[in-house]
Every structure is written in structure tokens, then in C-alpha cells.
Amino acid sequence: MADLRINLAGISSPNPFWLASAPPTNTGYQVQRAFEAGWGGAVWKTLGDPIINTSSRFAAVHFNGQRVAGFNNIELITDRPLEVNLKEIYETKKRFPNHAVVVSLMVEPNREKWHEIVKKVEAVGVDGLELNFGCPHGMAERGMGSASGQQPDLVEAQTMWAKEAAQTPVIVKLTPNITDITATAKAAVRGGADAISLINTINSLAGVDLDTWNTIPHVGGKGAHGGYCGPAVKPIALNMVAECARNAQVNVPISGIGGVSNWRDAVEFMLMGATGVQVCTAAMHHGFSIVEDMIDGLNNYLDEKGLQSVTELIGRSVPRYSDWGDLDLNYHVVARIHEENCIVCNKCHIACEDTSHQCIERLTTDDGRAYLKVREEDCVGCNLCSIVCPVEDAISMVEIPSGELPMSWNQRQKAIASVGDSNEAPGGANKEAV
């Protein structure tokens, strides 16, 4: 069995599965039950001046039979006094000394306020702090959360203020509601962050009720934008983690968050540079016990891969993540339909004919049997047919060696610029349109 322990900027935990700061980590009762269930760490529900929440807070997007493909909330930070939380944090850490107890914080962008809360929270014995610069609703209207997390200068300054008082590692939690996540990640690093975590929730409106015309959710007939999370946001989160991981100026460990629902998602985040992951929606949907399958699955995967420690996964796919301009234009795949598995449902033919390159033909054998065939020479290798195909292993994408050396767009442009004066239209010769 592989070693599942991780160490994120000095915060160690028995496994890489942490609960994210959210309703599952609202109280000591919950966090302690989560640790009993197997979670390796928890980021306590964000502390700050206690708020008042609305009733009706959550909504979900169910998609084609999958419940909670996406989750939307308009909940704010903790509504309980600091002292109540601190007492429970102290008790939790005492009972679970080897688990990671990290506490999420949010106060106004004011140096004294940051010093005050950091000192009070650290006094009860925590393993680290997470600065919540991400909450996109409610708190942002008060100048906190994503409102301050969208401004690199405020991220830097607040990180610095927290660091001035902090004795434990400081994780800066980033908002995805920004064009370039590395701008704020770099600001956090400049401010002295020991690690970053991402993503918090994405600005969203879950839906509109077609009968009542109310927003979903609504509070007595009125709605406000919320934050989106759950499986639907995973690709966005994964890209943001990877963009930070491959940026040399973001040279701190990363805690990956956003749509992690099982061990596979966790492995993907770790391969893309995360040291560990945090989970909210999946725990809210299925309960704390999902961590058992996560631990088992991860263990089996590491054994199959012959890895001794989960930390060997960290960042292994990062060198494979690049810019479009560095991709090889000579790499070529084509679709191949395996007749023995094909049910001739026609999905690939329709998709290719209507929305791609018209290279899948529907043919009929002499004895009247319909079958589908790819005209490989016209196939651009877009993958669409294999995506829409409902049958496993009916279509595979096969590499066709081009016989050419790799050539990226950037290399091509450089070569063309070098071949001669490419700015002037050639003249004086017979022009032949071919």
C-alpha cells in the first residue's frame, strides 16, 4: 500500500483529501465526524464578523439524469461568533492532532483587522490559515471576498498583512472570477503566500422558473447571483490549477479545488500540479463516507502504477501542458469505426455530416446491411464522432504518422518569416491560382 500522506507548505495530513471551507466544515461536530470517516484535513468554514444568511440558499443544475451536475449557492461566511468556532477548533485539533485543521478567514481589507483575526485564530492551535479572497456574492458587495480577490494589489497587501502576524502557513484562496488567474496567484506569492488554493465558486444564476418567472434560487421572489461549483466546474478549475502550476512565478504549492468528486478527479488535479485537493459539493451530495472510496481508489491506482507515495503524482502532467502555438501541427489522428462494436445508430454520421467535415459515410452492404465508414483522408481528427458515439470502443482515434518532423505554429511562423520578405506581396511573376 502506498503512502498517502502529503505535506502542503508545512501542513501535513494523512491523505490528500480535505474538506473545503463550506457547510461541511461549519462546526466541530461535523469536522470531527469527517475525520472519523477518513478525511485527511478540513478547511474550517470561513470566519469573520458573523453574518446573517437568507433562507433558500442553494440550487442545483441536474443534467440529463445526473443529479447535481452543478451546484449554486448564495450562502455567506460563518454566522456563528468567533469564540464559539475557536472553542470547537481547539477541541477538534486536540482530538485529531495528526489531521490538518486549516481555518479560513475573511475580514475587511484592513491591516489591523487581519492582524487581529490571525492572532486570535492561531492562539487556539491550528495547522494553517486560508485567506478567502473568493466568495463571489454578498461578501463581495461589502468589499470582501472576490471583490478584493479580483484586485492583485489588494491580494498582495492582504496576504502581506496576514503574513505579518501569522506563525502558521498561509494559503491564499483565489477567485476564478477573473480573466487570468495567474495575475492574482502571482500577487499572492508577492505578498508572501506559502501556498495557494483554487478555485472558489464561479458567478452564476442556476436558472429561471418557467411558471413563476422567479430566479432559482429565489428569496421571497427576488434572486441574486451566486457561486457555481460541483462537477460542472472541474474543467475550469483544472485549467486554472494547471496555469498556476506551469507558471514559474507561482512557485508555491497548490491545493486543488473545484468539482472533485472521486479519486480520479483528485489524481487529475495532482498530476496537474496540486499537492492535495479540497472537496465541497461531492460531500454535500453524498455525505462524508465518499472518502472511503476515494482512499481505496487512490491506493489501488498508486499500486497499479507502482508508486510508493502519492506525492510522486504531483505535477507529472504539467510539462505536457503548453500553449496552442507550441502544439505539433504535423500530429494527425483519424477516426476508425470498429464494426464489431458499432450499433449503426448514426450519431457519428449525423454529427460529422451536419457539424464537422462530412467524412463519415453511411453505406449498405450487398445484402442490405447498413454500416458506417470513415473516409480517412478527409478526416481532420477532431474527435467529435468518438465523443457523440454512445458505445464504448466503437470508434477509436488512431494516429497516422505524418512522416514529417514535429512543427508547431510558432516554429512555422518563425520559418516563414525567415524565408524571405514575407511582408510584401510578390509581384512581377505569373500568378497561378491552384
Place this chain on the structure above:
Amino acid sequence: MSAYQEFMEEKEKLDAYISRQFRIHSVVENLSGTTIELVHPGGESAVLQLLSADARKYMSNLVVKQLASSGWNDAG
């Protein structure tokens, strides 16, 4: 016409010049595709307009090879 046939027709024309020792002298890209000027060591020149994506890619590979044969290094 299939995209492949379109490419093959453009490729054949380009190959014909290359087999006659023409070298790609300049490349201009615009909304209409890529216009290349080919020059023969004897001074003769010709212009081809390449429309298909595969032909424009093929031409780029020829340019890279042509430059490599004259000692060009894309890392430079």
C-alpha cells in the same frame, strides 16, 4: 470536391515546381490563404496561391526543410 482532393491538387502543383529545383522565396498570408513566390536558380519565378489548410501546412514543412538544408535553426 473533398478537402483531400483539394489538398492533393495544390500539393501536386507545388511538388512540380520543387522537383524542378524551384525554391520558396517568399510567403505572404492573408484572408485569401497563402501566396508563395518560387524562384528558380536560373532566375525564373512563379507565384502559387494555396487555399487548403493541408497545402499551407505542407508548404510550411517544405520551408522548414529548405531552411534546415541551408543551416537555419529554429531555436535561433
